[in-house]
Amino acid sequence: MPQQTFFNLPDEKRQLILDLAIEEFAQHDYKNASISNLVARAGIAKGSFYQYFEDKRDLYLYLIQIAGEEKKRFLEQKSPPNPGMHLFDFLRWAMSEGARFEFSNPLLAQVAYRALFSDRPFGNDPFNQLQDMVMAYYLSLVQLGKSQGVIEGDLDDSLVVFLLSTIFNNFGKFVLESQKIAPTDLASGSVDYRSVNMDELAGQLIAILQRGLAPRN
Amino acid sequence: MPQQTFFNLPDEKRQLILDLAIEEFAQHDYKNASISNLVARAGIAKGSFYQYFEDKRDLYLYLIQIAGEEKKRFLEQKSPPNPGMHLFDFLRWAMSEGARFEFSNPLLAQVAYRALFSDRPFGNDPFNQLQDMVMAYYLSLVQLGKSQGVIEGDLDDSLVVFLLSTIFNNFGKFVLESQKIAPTDLASGSVDYRSVNMDELAGQLIAILQRGLAPRN
DNA sequence: ATTTAATATGACCGATCAGTCATATGACTG
DNA sequence: CAGTCATATGACTGATCGGTCATATTAAAT
Numbered sequence: 001m002p003q004q005t006f007f008n009l010p011d012e013k014r015q016l017i018l019d020l021a022i023e024e025f026a027q028h029d030y031k032n033a034s035i036s037n038l039v040a041r042a043g044i045a046k047g048s049f050y051q052y053f054e055d056k057r058d059l060y061l062y063l064i065q066i067a068g069e070e071k072k073r074f075l076e077q078k079s080p081p082n083p084g085m086h087l088f089d090f091l092r093w094a095m096s097e098g099a100r101f102e103f104s105n106p107l108l109a110q111v112a113y114r115a116l117f118s119d120r121p122f123g124n125d126p127f128n129q130l131q132d133m134v135m136a137y138y139l140s141l142v143q144l145g146k147s148q149g150v151i152e153g154d155l156d157d158s159l160v161v162f163l164l165s166t167i168f169n170n171f172g173k174f175v176l177e178s179q180k181i182a183p184t185d186l187a188s189g190s191v192d193y194r195s196v197n198m199d200e201l202a203g204q205l206i207a208i209l210q211r212g213l214a215p216r217n
Numbered sequence: 218m219p220q221q222t223f224f225n226l227p228d229e230k231r232q233l234i235l236d237l238a239i240e241e242f243a244q245h246d247y248k249n250a251s252i253s254n255l256v257a258r259a260g261i262a263k264g265s266f267y268q269y270f271e272d273k274r275d276l277y278l279y280l281i282q283i284a285g286e287e288k289k290r291f292l293e294q295k296s297p298p299n300p301g302m303h304l305f306d307f308l309r310w311a312m313s314e315g316a317r318f319e320f321s322n323p324l325l326a327q328v329a330y331r332a333l334f335s336d337r338p339f340g341n342d343p344f345n346q347l348q349d350m351v352m353a354y355y356l357s358l359v360q361l362g363k364s365q366g367v368i369e370g371d372l373d374d375s376l377v378v379f380l381l382s383t384i385f386n387n388f389g390k391f392v393l394e395s396q397k398i399a400p401t402d403l404a405s406g407s408v409d410y411r412s413v414n415m416d417e418l419a420g421q422l423i424a425i426l427q428r429g430l431a432p433r434n
Numbered sequence: 435a436t437t438t439a440a441t442a443t444g445a446c447c448g449a450t451c452a453g454t455c456a457t458a459t460g461a462c463t464g
Numbered sequence: 465c466a467g468t469c470a471t472a473t474g475a476c477t478g479a480t481c482g483g484t485c486a487t488a489t490t491a492a493a494t
Binding site: 251252253263264266267272273 | 480481482483484485
């Protein structure tokens with residue numbers, strides 16, 4: 001956690017430092033993110049940075065924490081799902097809103113994506129625990145689906161967890177990328193990015209999963 | 218490409234350098250992979266390395282090329298699929314054999330994985346082209362599926378490409394992880410990958426996709 | 435034995451990095 | 465004013481990096 005000094009800073013300056021830090025850690029992985037570059041861009045002295053943060057790791061973990069809090073805040077501000085909701089209705093909601101979060105906070109989401117799926121600068125301990133919790137949550141969803149009779153019971157639990165988590169983790173990037181360019185659409189020319197509707201895409205994707213996972217008759 | 222000097226080396230020494238290089242670039246991304254560390258481990262002088270390779274990039278691109286050639290060789294040595302094969306039979310074959318390649322060449326596969334999906338050290342130009350070609354190939358498969366009547370025609374092409382490519386790109390890592398096999402164990406040859414039954418998992422996954430993508434009645 | 439060419443070597447260079455610290459600045463207190 | 469304390473500063477350190485180069489070694493050819 002940052003030192004008190006950091007929180008005593010004028011809001012504007014503090015936010016500038018955070019914004020530039022998020023940009024730095026979004027563009028580079030932990031080891032390649034440069035504190036020297038950050039302080040130069042923020043217009044503060046190296047020494048000042050180390051009055052605000054214990055070290056590079058301190059800043060990084062703080063950014064991860066912010067990302068988690070921001071996503072939580074974002075999802076809670078949306079109409080949260082009914083606990084008794086059907087599994088695939090919940091998944092559709094989570095997929096849409098998760099992607100919407102990546103749209104509204106692309107850099108912060110990128111920092112979190114790196115931390116969760118690519119970049120493990122400190123051993124495996126701190127983040128693997130989080131990762132295990134996420135996987136356990138997916139597992140509980142799969143088991144819920146089986147008990148609701150909407151997922152075929154013979155399917156391997158961990159395989160379905162893999163399928164769901166992989167799709168969910170990358171759906172946001174897919175929508176983002178399909179907005180900038182449509183690399184796959186070589187045949188029919190460019191796509192009108194304004195027309196991209198992520199509820200429609202999430203709906204199609206969930207429908208595919210729902211049919212694919214449905215119990216066989 | 219390496220200099221002729223590199224190919225004049227005794228086979229054993231040349232292979233040692235390549236093996237250690239693959240390990241280095243499997244464990245670290247391009248920028249963090251250390252030539253200093255490589256030459257120290259290989260027991261050669263820094264200057265010798267730069268007689269073999271123009272620079273770090275030269276080695277890296279050579280490794281990527283090797284990875285492509287090895288995978289091609291691996292797949293061709295297996296009974297190749299019938300061109301008229303049903304789409305999902307082909308996908309099942311590609312998924313199983315792709316994962317098997319990751320089992321038999323875990324470090325090389327990791328280098329390639331990084332290059333294709335995480336690490337873009339040189340602009341976007343050289344690898345985005347390759348990536349676009351891969352995506353175009355997936356797109357052709359999707360269109361084949363639609364023409365074969367095994368993929369619902371109303372589904373968004375790029376969405377299905379995303380679904381298939383994401384699952385295929387990560388299936389190998391899932392199988393590796395679900396067997397709780399560390400990549401280092403595989404590299405040491407202590408695991409017989411042929412005993413792992415990934416056909417069952419690939420079969421379940423393809424069945425899910427096949428049902429999910431099937432035309433709606 | 436002598437010359438020539440190929441290869442091996444590691445000290446060295448400039449750049450960059452995370453992190454430190456003595457010192458300076460400024461703001462508030464008495 | 466003087467004294468105190470939080471904050472700001474950037475030159476500096478030691479480490480590591482990719483890459484270079486003059487020199488040494490070895491092998492081949494004459």
